[in-house]
Amino acid sequence: MAERMREPLVNAVLVLALLIAPLTAVALDEPFYVGLASRVAILALAGVGLNLALGSGGMVSFGHAAFFGLGGYVAGIAALHAFEGSAFLAWPLEIGGSESMIVVWVVTLAVSAVVALAIGAVSLRTAGVYFIMITLAFAQMIYYFAISLPTYGGEDGLSIYLRSSLPFVDTGDPLSFFLVCYALLLSALFLTHRLVNSRFGAALQCARMNPERLATLGIAPFPVKLTAFTLSAMITGLAGALFAELNGFVSPAMLSWQRSGEIIVFVILGGVGRLFGPVAGAALFILLESFIGGWTDRWQLVLGLVLLSVVLFARGGVIGLLAGRARHD
Amino acid sequence: MTDSLLGPLLELQGLRKAFGALKASDDIDLTVLPGEIHALIGPNGAGKSTLIAEIAGGLTPDAGQVRLFGQDVTGWSVAARARLGLGRTFQVSSLVMEFSVLRNVMLAVQARSSGAFGFWAPVRRDARLRTEALGVLDRVGLTRRAGDPVSALSHGERRLLEVAMALALRPKLLLLDEPMAGLGPAGTRELTAFLAGLKTETGMLLVEHDMDAVFALADRISVMVYGRIIASGSVAEIRASAEVREAYLGDLHEAPSC
Numbered sequence: 225m226a227e228r229m230r231e232p233l234v235n236a237v238l239v240l241a242l243l244i245a246p247l248t249a250v251a252l253d254e255p256f257y258v259g260l261a262s263r264v265a266i267l268a269l270a271g272v273g274l275n276l277a278l279g280s281g282g283m284v285s286f287g288h289a290a291f292f293g294l295g296g297y298v299a300g301i302a303a304l305h306a307f308e309g310s311a312f313l314a315w316p317l318e319i320g321g322s323e324s325m326i327v328v329w330v331v332t333l334a335v336s337a338v339v340a341l342a343i344g345a346v347s348l349r350t351a352g353v354y355f356i357m358i359t360l361a362f363a364q365m366i367y368y369f370a371i372s373l374p375t376y377g378g379e380d381g382l383s384i385y386l387r388s389s390l391p392f393v394d395t396g397d398p399l400s401f402f403l404v405c406y407a408l409l410l411s412a413l414f415l416t417h418r419l420v421n422s423r424f425g426a427a428l429q430c431a432r433m434n435p436e437r438l439a440t441l442g443i444a445p446f447p448v449k450l451t452a453f454t455l456s457a458m459i460t461g462l463a464g465a466l467f468a469e470l471n472g473f474v475s476p477a478m479l480s481w482q483r484s485g486e487i488i489v490f491v492i493l494g495g496v497g498r499l500f501g502p503v504a505g506a507a508l509f510i511l512l513e514s515f516i517g518g519w520t521d522r523w524q525l526v527l528g529l530v531l532l533s534v535v536l537f538a539r540g541g542v543i544g545l546l547a548g549r550a551r552h553d
Numbered sequence: 554m555t556d557s558l559l560g561p562l563l564e565l566q567g568l569r570k571a572f573g574a575l576k577a578s579d580d581i582d583l584t585v586l587p588g589e590i591h592a593l594i595g596p597n598g599a600g601k602s603t604l605i606a607e608i609a610g611g612l613t614p615d616a617g618q619v620r621l622f623g624q625d626v627t628g629w630s631v632a633a634r635a636r637l638g639l640g641r642t643f644q645v646s647s648l649v650m651e652f653s654v655l656r657n658v659m660l661a662v663q664a665r666s667s668g669a670f671g672f673w674a675p676v677r678r679d680a681r682l683r684t685e686a687l688g689v690l691d692r693v694g695l696t697r698r699a700g701d702p703v704s705a706l707s708h709g710e711r712r713l714l715e716v717a718m719a720l721a722l723r724p725k726l727l728l729l730d731e732p733m734a735g736l737g738p739a740g741t742r743e744l745t746a747f748l749a750g751l752k753t754e755t756g757m758l759l760v761e762h763d764m765d766a767v768f769a770l771a772d773r774i775s776v777m778v779y780g781r782i783i784a785s786g787s788v789a790e791i792r793a794s795a796e797v798r799e800a801y802l803g804d805l806h807e808a809p810s811c
């Protein structure tokens with residue numbers, strides 16, 4: 225019984241710490257740390273997205289930066305056209321920019337879903353290393369496409385001069401913006417929790433562990449995996465839109481393979497397939513980056529060592545270390 | 554429609570499959586009729602499992618036709634054939650190791666009732682799935698093991714779980730690939746009796762090395778050697794056939810296969 229309660233406890237502490245940190249920072253008048261907490265929440269959200277594909281579905285996507293970056297560009301392009309008062313599309317339908325965060329989110333979710341369906345439909349015909357490589361290849365294509373778009377800043381990227389707005393919330397205020405990101409993170413966690421434990425989740429886990437068995441029962445694994453991949457991409461895309469708004473900037477770097485690798489690192493650090501793993505992973509990553517990174521340029525070396533020990537000694541990542549092995553039943 | 558009720562459950566016509574120079578299925582014709590247990594016997598490497606895979610849809614034949622319940626399903630996927638009413642067990646148990654015994658069967662019940670659909674309600678507490686899955690486990694005598702992880706099951710219990718998962722699909726035709734293998738004499742007797750009682754529910758194609766079980770259960774027996782069906786007939790006919798003795802039954806007594 226005590227063992228059973230440990231993971232929820234660890235999760236609760238983690239989520240509370242992420243909330244208390246920026247509140248304390250505001251109280252102590254240290255706004256820098258509010259931004260840092262927002263970064264953690266956003267990157268954790270990106271990881272929660274990937275974890276659905278990688279952890280639950282066994283799809284090691286090395287191309288999730290594609291969705292992260294697309295979200296970023298949706299935010300950037302919406303802001304640019306709103307700022308200029310110009311049109312994104314003049315014909316057959318006139319589409320301009322938008323200052324509404326809700327619009328940015330909805331468009332991001334739609335764009336991520338459409339692109340993920342296309343990428344997934346091709347990539348999921350392969351498995352293993354080929355799947356890793358083909359998702360990487362797709363992300364690289366989008367990366368170079370973004371570089372070749374002078375209208376939207378090409379290699380230099382695009383500045384967002386004015387953060388989009390939400391009703392009743394001052395998104396320009398760092399703490400309010402953090403709370404928005406935090407709320408989305410919690411919603412995504414709740415959503416994936418329901419999903420993974422639903423009938424669909426059971427089929428998805430079987431598709432990962434024994435696809436032949438699933439097919440024999442009459443459920444084709446392919447559409448199950450494609451659905452999970454698409455939902456996963458939508459969550460990571462949403463994180464990308466928030467990330468661009470946080471930084472007031474989007475560039476092809478958000479689409480780069482390094483970024484894809486980072487999102488994988490969040491998932492592995494936290495514990496593959498553990499619901500709150502990406503929260504722990506992203507928090508640890510950002511802590512290492514800002515504190516050891518502030519102290520020496522070689523913080524990546526430390527990250528490498530931490531990652532190595534997680535892979536070698538703690539398969540369940542940080543969550544596994546704190547809460548014990550995952551339960552199966 | 555009446556055709557599918559009166560005609561054979563399964564009909565193979567001229568099925569061929571080669572692995573390089575090896576003819577694993579060499580012009581196979583075979584039927585399973587409603588209410589029938591058709592046993593398929595033959596020495597190791599004869600091509601029995603290959604044939605099962607072609608019927609289930611995991612392997613595509615080079616030539617020939619697979620008809621299930623009157624429909625040509627030759628190009629169909631594994632999942633589509635299962636939904637049509639085809640259940641199977643694997644020669645090497647194929648289960649979801651990380652799930653409990655109950656959840657394996659619940660997944661099968663779910664597959665039949667709603668597929669992958671259902672994105673919100675917690676599946677573990679799904680009373681309808683649980684009740685039905687427990688009922689199936691009770692039939693094969695695994696109720697006691699419901700909460701255990703599959704990895705804790707003995708070999709024999711895994712074989713029974715395979716049968717339970719196939720039954721949970723309420724199949725019209727069941728493909729059984731050596732279900733008795735490794736069960737031991739008592740287990741084999743129990744499963745033989747159980748399968749005999751199942752005949753009213755579903756037709757069966759039974760691949761089995763245990764001759765006592767085959768002779769006790771089969772309505773018809775086909776003998777496969779080197780990818781060909783060399784004889785087909787009633788239990789008495791197969792027992793009496795000199796050709797079969799020579800090709801198969803004879804050396805089975807000298808070197809029983811596993």
Ligand SMILES: Nc1ncnc2c1ncn2[C@@H]1O[C@H](COP(=O)(O)OP(=O)(O)OP(=O)(O)O)[C@@H](O)[C@H]1O
Pocket residue numbers: 572575577595596597598599600601602603604644
């Ligand atoms: N995918 C494959 N590629 C190449 N050869 C194969 C393949 N599958 C089976 N074979 C070969 O085809 C022949 C028939 O194999 P199969 O497994 O169908 O035999 P079987 O009758 O089921 O034997 P057993 O009684 O040992 O289970 C064997 O010689 C086997 O090595």
Ligand SMILES: [Mg+2]
Pocket residue numbers: 601602603644730
């Ligand atoms: Mg075999």
